[in-house]
Amino acid sequence: MANDDKKNIYMRLIRYSYPYKGLIAVSMIASLGVAGTDAATAYLVKPFVDKMLIEGNLALAKLVPFLIVLLAAVKGFSRYLQEYHIRCAGQASLQDIRNEVFRHSVQLSMRFYSNNSAGRLMSRILNDINVLQAAVSDVIVSLVREVITIVFLTGYAFYTDWKLALMAFVAIPAASWPAAAIGQKIKKFSRRGQGAMAEVTSVLEQCISGIKVIKAFAAEEREEKRFVDQNEGFYRLMKKTFRYSAATAPVMEIMTSFGVAFVLWYGLGRVAAEELTKGELFSVLAAILLMYSPLKRLTKANNRIQKALGAAERVFEVLDTPVEIQDRDDALPLPKSEGRVSFKNVTFQYEKTPVLIDFSLEVTPGEVVAFVGPSGAGKSTVISLLNRFYDPQEGQILIDGVDIREVTSKSLHDSLSLVDQDTFLFNDTIANNIRYGHENASIEDVRAAAQKACADEFIQQLSEGYETVIGDRGVRLSGGQKQRICIARAILKDAPILLLDEATSALDTESEALVQQALVNLMENRTTFVIAHRLSTIKYADRILVLEKGEVVEMGAHQQLLDNDGLYKRLYDAQFQE
Ligand SMILES: Nc1ncnc2c1ncn2[C@@H]1O[C@H](COP(=O)(O)OP(=O)(O)O)[C@@H](O)[C@H]1O
Numbered sequence: 001m002a003n004d005d006k007k008n009i010y011m012r013l014i015r016y017s018y019p020y021k022g023l024i025a026v027s028m029i030a031s032l033g034v035a036g037t038d039a040a041t042a043y044l045v046k047p048f049v050d051k052m053l054i055e056g057n058l059a060l061a062k063l064v065p066f067l068i069v070l071l072a073a074v075k076g077f078s079r080y081l082q083e084y085h086i087r088c089a090g091q092a093s094l095q096d097i098r099n100e101v102f103r104h105s106v107q108l109s110m111r112f113y114s115n116n117s118a119g120r121l122m123s124r125i126l127n128d129i130n131v132l133q134a135a136v137s138d139v140i141v142s143l144v145r146e147v148i149t150i151v152f153l154t155g156y157a158f159y160t161d162w163k164l165a166l167m168a169f170v171a172i173p174a175a176s177w178p179a180a181a182i183g184q185k186i187k188k189f190s191r192r193g194q195g196a197m198a199e200v201t202s203v204l205e206q207c208i209s210g211i212k213v214i215k216a217f218a219a220e221e222r223e224e225k226r227f228v229d230q231n232e233g234f235y236r237l238m239k240k241t242f243r244y245s246a247a248t249a250p251v252m253e254i255m256t257s258f259g260v261a262f263v264l265w266y267g268l269g270r271v272a273a274e275e276l277t278k279g280e281l282f283s284v285l286a287a288i289l290l291m292y293s294p295l296k297r298l299t300k301a302n303n304r305i306q307k308a309l310g311a312a313e314r315v316f317e318v319l320d321t322p323v324e325i326q327d328r329d330d331a332l333p334l335p336k337s338e339g340r341v342s343f344k345n346v347t348f349q350y351e352k353t354p355v356l357i358d359f360s361l362e363v364t365p366g367e368v369v370a371f372v373g374p375s376g377a378g379k380s381t382v383i384s385l386l387n388r389f390y391d392p393q394e395g396q397i398l399i400d401g402v403d404i405r406e407v408t409s410k411s412l413h414d415s416l417s418l419v420d421q422d423t424f425l426f427n428d429t430i431a432n433n434i435r436y437g438h439e440n441a442s443i444e445d446v447r448a449a450a451q452k453a454c455a456d457e458f459i460q461q462l463s464e465g466y467e468t469v470i471g472d473r474g475v476r477l478s479g480g481q482k483q484r485i486c487i488a489r490a491i492l493k494d495a496p497i498l499l500l501d502e503a504t505s506a507l508d509t510e511s512e513a514l515v516q517q518a519l520v521n522l523m524e525n526r527t528t529f530v531i532a533h534r535l536s537t538i539k540y541a542d543r544i545l546v547l548e549k550g551e552v553v554e555m556g557a558h559q560q561l562l563d564n565d566g567l568y569k570r571l572y573d574a575q576f577q578e
């Protein structure tokens with residue numbers, strides 16, 4: 001990372017603390033208390049040595065116990081104030097970062113999600129922010145306090161005897177040189193370690209979501225090996241980090257001992273030459289020794305900061321991923337749609353190969369259009385484009401004559417109701433899953449929708465009916481039951497354009513027939529795009545489009561297409577051979 005980038009990352013991180021200036025100010029003031037007591041301690045060494053030890057002034061000595069308690073009390077109270085306020089400020093800033101990463105992630109396009117594994121994203125959001133968290137709680141707490149303490153002690157040492165202090169400040173900082181070099185190494189390996197951790201998480205996530213396949217193929221051992229290997233890679237990187245971080249303190253200590261020995265030797269010479277009292281010498285030495293632990297903490301802090309910068313860089317990478325699809329500044333809400341849809345010469349590709357080529361289609365309000373074709377033909381892509389999950393490279397998609405890129409995403413999706421194979425349900429009650437996006441819907445509306453989707457019956461049989469919690473933390477449902485809940489959700493939404501992509505694929509023939517009837521009712525007075533692998537279910541469509549390799553090869557009503565004796569006929573015959 002170039003120095004400029006590093007500075008930018010610092011500045012960006014610091015910007016998150018702006019809203020908590022008040023807390024930080026209190027903490028800084030309290031730091032003065034901590035630093036002041038340390039400087040006072042060094043200062044008191046001088047009269048202690050000169051007046052009490054050498055002159056034997058016992059009256060003064062009686063004050064010492066009292067002073068010890070007083071200094072400890074002032075220091076303790078200041079530390080408490082300092083630490084409490086800075087921790088709160090750090091935590092609050094971190095919470096803002098976490099929220100921002102989440103907010104931004106949700107905005108990112110479908111393309112981003114199909115290119116990034118869930119595990120890697122979660123690792124980035126959780127692990128990297130945890131590294132920042134560790135840095136915030138350890139580093140920020142001590143950073144300002146230690147720096148102020150060092151400044152005070154340095155000031156005091158120079159004030160007492162600038163020659164001796166100068167000597168100390170030439171000799172001792174030599175210690176920070178190797179430490180800084182070590183910090184660089186630590187940063188490098190820790191960044192790679194974080195990357196390796198993301199891989200480990202990714203393997204883990206894949207295994208957990210694909211556990212059924214793994215078991216069915218008895219691939220446990222293979223997966224275990226993959227995981228163990230990834231984990232081993234992570235360990236090797238961490239070992240390198242440890243090698244350097246473990247060396248930091250000893251190297252510092254050894255270097256410092258040289259410095260201190262040298263200063264002591266020089267100081268004793270000056271006392272012998274009577275340029276300095278013994279009290280002054282010990283007082284300056286006390287100041288230097290008191291600097292040792294803040295300095296040590298600062299180098300530790302430096303290592304942590306290097307780690308945190310690595311993590312911050314990765315977090316900012318997510319934040320800086322441009323949101324490919326977003327509302328224009330002048331986006332208007334789409335008026336209550338009639339359901340006229342047109343695709344005008346749309347050409348689209350996910351990556352290199354075109355998936356839709358010069359695709360045009362005019363759909364009148366209320367029309368039911370079915371899409372048929374081999375898998376990979378581009379049927380689902382048509383629906384994704386209408387949802388604006390992606391923008392086409394060429395051409396236009398219009399609803400009621402308005403380009404969907406000109407309207408707000410909210411109003412666009414209010415006009416569309418999508419049911420596909422992906423029957424995702426939230427960890428929530430059945431009722432809340434059905435009213436998702438329409439939180440105000442009454443339980444009667446929810447039930448009516450479920451009835452139309454042929455879901456009411458099985459829901460009633462569950463122990464807590466509509467209030468049954470489903471998903472990870474609740475009752476397990478069959479694929480067909482989940483699909484019916486998704487259909488109920490779409491029915492409740494009551495949007496003018498209905499998009500059904502294999503919406504009944506998880507149902508058995510019997511319930512499909514029932515749900516099919518519900519869907520036919522739902523299609524009434526609604527523009528509908530329907531994709532179904534069972535051709536029997538799309539016979540009644542007003543129009544059938546046969547897609548092959550991204551192009552419309554046939555179009556017409558069921559009978560017409562059969563008479564055509566083309567791809568549709570072949571697909572149809574193949575399905576009804578038995
Ligand atoms: N997210 C994606 N990224 C890259 N390619 C994709 C993505 N989704 C689909 N494709 C490709 O686009 C083509 C059309 O896919 P799709 O519209 O899902 O087909 P269908 O629904 O007709 O089976 C396929 O070749 C598929 O591999």
Ligand SMILES: [Mg+2]
Pocket residue numbers: 379380381501
């Ligand atoms: Mg599909």
